[in-house]
Amino acid sequence: MALIPTASSPKQLRCSQCSLVKLCLPVGLNDEDMMQLESIIETSKIYKQNESVYRAGDPFHHVYAVKSGMFQTVAIDANGDSQIVGFHLPGELFGLDAIYPGHYTSTPVAVSSSIACSIDFKELSTLATQMPSLQHQLLTLMSKEMHASHVNMGDHSADQKIAGFILSLSARYKQRGYSANQFQLLMSRKDIANHLGMAPETVSRLLKRLINEDVLDINQSDITIKNMKYLQDTVGH
Amino acid sequence: MALIPTASSPKQLRCSQCSLVKLCLPVGLNDEDMMQLESIIETSKIYKQNESVYRAGDPFHHVYAVKSGMFQTVAIDANGDSQIVGFHLPGELFGLDAIYPGHYTSTPVAVSSSIACSIDFKELSTLATQMPSLQHQLLTLMSKEMHASHVNMGDHSADQKIAGFILSLSARYKQRGYSANQFQLLMSRKDIANHLGMAPETVSRLLKRLINEDVLDINQSDITIKNMKYLQDTVGH
DNA sequence: ACGATAAGTTGATATAGATCAACATCTCAA
DNA sequence: TTGAGATGTTGATCTATATCAACTTATCGT
Structure with a gap:
């Protein structure tokens, strides 16, 4: 058995x-x-x-x-x-x-x-x-986290924070063998907002804008990146 | 010789x-x-x-x-x-x-x-x-830096960022055997502003307010903390 | 499947802080 | 010592985003 x-x-x-x-x-x-x-x-x-x-x-x-x-x-x-x-x-x-x-x-x-x-x-x-x-x-994993937080420091506007957040998830999912363009946004909007230091309403509005501009497609928690370059240009790195 | x-x-x-x-x-x-x-x-x-x-x-x-x-x-x-x-x-x-x-x-x-x-x-x-x-x-020093950046994430308003910045310098100088209440702000206001993600004008205004409220005393680069608790209450950690 | 509760969206308004502009002060080289 | 550029301050205005409020949609236990 x-x-x-x-x-x-x-x-x-x-x-x-x-x-x-x-x-x-x-x-x-x-x-x-x-x-x-x-x-x-x-x-x-x-x-x-x-x-x-x-x-x-x-x-x-x-x-x-x-x-x-x-x-x-x-x-x-x-x-x-x-x-x-x-x-x-x-x-x-x-x-x-x-x-x-x-x-x-x-x-x-x-x-x-x-x-x-x-x-x-x-x-x-x-x-x-x-x-x-x-x-x-072990040192590499710690360095990676330090590095990531340094990169994020450069994101000042709400658009940059959202774009940076999505790109970070995308890159990390890609590294894990998943699609860089399509993944689950498992956490709630409220928690994304909290993490990025903004109001949930702002997250909602900015995501909607990105959907309208054909940068993203979102069905409940499922997100598709349709224009990666737009996001990259937004964060500028 | x-x-x-x-x-x-x-x-x-x-x-x-x-x-x-x-x-x-x-x-x-x-x-x-x-x-x-x-x-x-x-x-x-x-x-x-x-x-x-x-x-x-x-x-x-x-x-x-x-x-x-x-x-x-x-x-x-x-x-x-x-x-x-x-x-x-x-x-x-x-x-x-x-x-x-x-x-x-x-x-x-x-x-x-x-x-x-x-x-x-x-x-x-x-x-x-x-x-x-x-x-x-080596791991401790890296952990310390990760920890510090996590703590800073909680500072959202400009007041919190400034207070957190001053408190961080104060604590670090203290650890080094210098006074926690009096030290040199060696970097320029512009660079403080850049680091904290705000306008230099805002740094100037907020520092002035803290001086008026008897929280700080500043002579060119020399800073004296007169009310540490006020700063701690501002950041809330 | 239904209703209750939470999560998310949308709109209207308020405000912290950016930006623009003028001025003041400091620094340092000639 | 002077004066030119950099640095810092102060005030007026503008704007991005928070907040408040109402509504819609999803989730989940019964």
Whole structure:
């Protein structure tokens, strides 16, 4: 009888079997190293929509790799205002910004039903000292996130922010082997607005304008980019 | 006769002698490890005001540690608009966002006459695999930068951005052993405005308002914070 | 399938901050 | 020391986007 993973705990912790092996932490590892990495992945758990992985304020012990779906990291400030810091796609890590303060500063919430792999950071960094490729990939993933946030700083107008946001998702989906021109906008308009620092009404209006100008096509959460160049010209990079 | 370093090339490459040993890369290293780190620091060069360390587009080989003064990293987009991505204080690194793309994406310019240490990244990462503490500090410094940019995302209004900017400098100077309440605003108003994504006129007006409300005192580049709590309440974190 | 609740859209209005313009002050080279 | 260009300030106006409000459409539990 075959071993069937349960819904709440898919025991497939084999990076080597995972489709994200070319994007996630294992990039550049040989088979033996990958087995060692697999051995420190503690769980690979399904999170239901709106379920959170940990809470802002919790002590930092693990970093997480998105296996499927999407997580958004939400920070709450002293006034109780929430800020969606980022959206995390399969193959991306979250929790790394907690290394420095030693506790998490945002709460990752599953945007749709999603799977994340949990990795003890102490074990990960120990392993990284033994595996130059793993260390390099960890640094690369962090550099990538720094780089992305620097690029976004240049987007000042609401149009630039929206265009930049769509282009970023497009590029990241493309990297993951999906279409760059057609994908799901899984998060709500309200959350897009919050993340970009604008009103939901503005998101709605600007998306409508892009649809009218034949730049985009949107059916509920399904988005098609019909004029990529227009978006690129809008952001100017 | 004592060995006197020349102005253009201060040959003091000893981290152990550097006042930033508690903040910069050497944090947590023992004497022997520190000597090894010292051995891969290639130069510690003085940059005149407005002089740049490298150019955006150059291939990535080195990361830099600020030894004294201040550097600002400037990115130019396709439309020729420049964006000041960050200001770097002594003990901070720059160039790390280039690991991922493999080439620099911004140009670091000395805000005032400044010194930076140049470190070959390949050698640094090799060393980091041999020294868990060095690897940890490298990851910590990157995490710190990610964390800071996430915190800044919450600042939406111009007041919040200015307050957040001043508080960030204050905290960083304090960490470096300087007063949290009094320091030099070395960069120009125009550059502050550019960095924060607002008009220089707005910076001028808001700073004036903060002076009138007895929150700040400013004499040319010298700034005194008279009401830290007001600034903290403004940003709300 | 139905109604309740949330999410999204559209329009009208208000406002924070950009832009334009004039002036003031600083910096520094001759 | 002067004066020219850069930097900063102040005021008047304009505009992008927030806010408020009403409505429509989707979602989901029963």
